[in-house]
Amino acid sequence: MTDIQIDIREKVFPAVGQAAPHAAIQDFRLTLRSGEFVCLVGPSGCGKTTLLNIVAGLDRDYQGEIRIGRQQALPKIGYIFQNPRLLPWRTVRQNIELVLQDPSAGNTVDFLLEAMQLTRFQHVYPERLSLGMSRRVAIIRAFAIDPELLLMDEPFVSLDPPTARQVRELLLDLWRKRPHTVLFVTHDLREAIALADRLIFLSPSPMSVIGDIRVPIERHLRQDENEIEAFRRRLLDGAPHIKQLL
Amino acid sequence: MSRLQKFFPALSLxxxxxxxxxxxxALDSTLLPSPLTVLGVFWLELISGQLTYHLGATLIRLIVSFTIAMLLGSAIGLALGRNKKLDAFFDNWLVIFLNIPALVMIILCYVWFGLNEASAILAVLINKLPNVVVTVREGARALDQDLLDMARCYRLSRLDTLRHVIWPQLHPFLMSATRSGLALIWKIILIVELLGRNNGVGFQLHLYFQLFDVASILAYSIAFVIVIQGIEHTILKPLDKKSQRWRR
Known part of the structure; x- marks a missing residue:
């Protein structure tokens, strides 16, 4: 896949009732290089989800454009939404299989279910799952289509720390095997440093880029929490405007 | 449920x-025949073939008009529920058609298109269609946008989105339209038959009304109630149970 250029001049939510029109994004420019893992870090309500929806093609009511190389067609996207968005009338496996274009992807589904420790829940309906388990199903669904672009909106929230760590490692493992472009939204700067090639810091609404920082830590050193913490301190000490935001 | 409660429906009947x-x-009048007398008439009508013939004619009208009303009404309801401009434009039409008395539509259809089968079906259809549209429109308005966005993002085909995302959400509304539809349609069909057909339960009721034969009127009414109950217990309830099996 080629680079993705995001150029949003303005995204305004129209007035509803007493609420005035609200500019969510202004002059936002970002280029995602093919196979790059980019974390978006910004305060709550700054417009991160709106940005992901625009990139996913779910929100077309904005001024600007999303360019993929020279074409404007969207790549194959796996989107892990903030809430799992599983169909309650389909079992775990049926939810995953519904989005598969390739019927021979059953082995991938089996592998992912096993990796996420959900094999014995594959024939269970989502209402019987915990929120953490539903989130893992949503993650499998996104991975199973072998996406060219993976959009992740705070995917590890509500997972217990050991599971979150495990899923994070699986994500990195899959990404190393097939480096699709990832746009990952998080509040957690440590998590962002552990995962990303680049950190994009965002201003409060109307959202724009206020910091674009490459993470210099080698991938094999990212398991070391001291290394992560040291970089976080250096980063925040060197950028008071970012520190103020977080 | 206690053991006694299980027998409540039978006890109540x-x-x-x-x-x-x-x-x-107590009354000892032909105006209120006993259940046994009605059962006797029912049996005689059944073995003479009259009951099955007229009940069959009514059922065919019911199936045809019900199927068309549900298919067309669901499509229109879905379109109106998902398209605000279309809804705003046709909303008044719906209100008008909802409020036209069934009898007026039946008479107009017979006057305009003649006393034939097509007019009869059309009259039933026009009476039922707005109810289905309104019910399905409410369902379409209540569709979960998050799930629709998920389907769009994962590039589900229109057919898959309709089958796997929209249809299950519309199911309670469709069941409601089905139940109220059956109840409404068969009442309208009886009037249609009474006014302009030469067979069917409505035609028979008219005949027995002229003869003041209350036992036969009740026998035909009971036959139809049995059929509707049969549809409810053999088709609708199992369908409901199957489609709701995912609920806790």
Whole structure:
């Protein structure tokens, strides 16, 4: 896949009732290089989800454009939404299989279910799952289509720390095997440093880029929490405007 | 549920029949025949083939008009529920058609298109269609946008989105339209048959009304109630149960 250029001049939510029109994004420019893992870090309500929806093609009511190389067609996207968005009338496996274009992807589904420790829940309906388990199903669904672009909106929230760590490692493992472009939204700067090639810091609404920082830590050193913490301190000490935001 | 409660429906039916029998005996009039007399008439009509012939004619009208009303009404309801401009434009039409008395539409259809089968079906259809549209429109308005966005993002085909994302959400609304539809349609069909057909339960009821034969009127009415109950228990309830099996 080629680079993705995001150029949003303005995204305004129209007035509803007493609420005035609200500019969510202004002059936002970002280029995602093919196979790059980019974390978006910004305060709550700054417009991160709106940005992901625009990139996913779910929100077309904005001024600007999303360019993929020279074409404007969207790549194959796996989107892990903030809430799992599983169909309650389909079992775990049926939810995953519904989005598969390739019927021979059953082995991938089996592998992912096993990796996420959900094999014995594959024939269970989502209402019987915990929120953490539903989130893992949503993650499998996104991975199973072998996406060219993976959009992740705070995917590890509500997972217990050991599971979150495990899923994070699986994500990195899959990404190393097939480096699709990832746009990952998080509040957690440590998590962002552990995962990303680049950190994009965002201003409060109307959202724009206020910091674009490459993470210099080698991938094999990212398991070391001291290394992560040291970089976080250096980063925040060197950028008071970012520190103020977080 | 206690063991006694399980027998409540049967006990309640028995109590109803007992009250009816006592009243019939007390009044001793042909205007209120006893349940046994009605059962006798029912049996005679059944073995003569009259009941099955007329019931069959009514059922065919019911199936045809119900199927068209549900298919067309669901499509229109879905379109109106998902398209605000279309809804705003046609909303008044719906209100008008909802409020036209069934009898007016039946008479107009017979006057405009003649006393034929097509007019009869059309009259039933026009009466039922707005109800289906309104019910399905409410369902379409209540569709979960998050799930639709998920389907769009994962590039589900229109057919898959309709089958796997929209249809299950519309199911309770469609069941409601089905139940109220059956109840409404068969009442309208009886009037249609009474006014302009030469067969069907409505035609028979008209005949027995002229003869003041209350036993036959009740026998035909009971036959139809049995059919509707049969549809409810053999088709609708199992369908409901199957589609709701995912609920806790």
């Amino acid at each position: 028995a109590a109803f029949l007992a009250v009816w029998q006592v009243l019939a005996l």
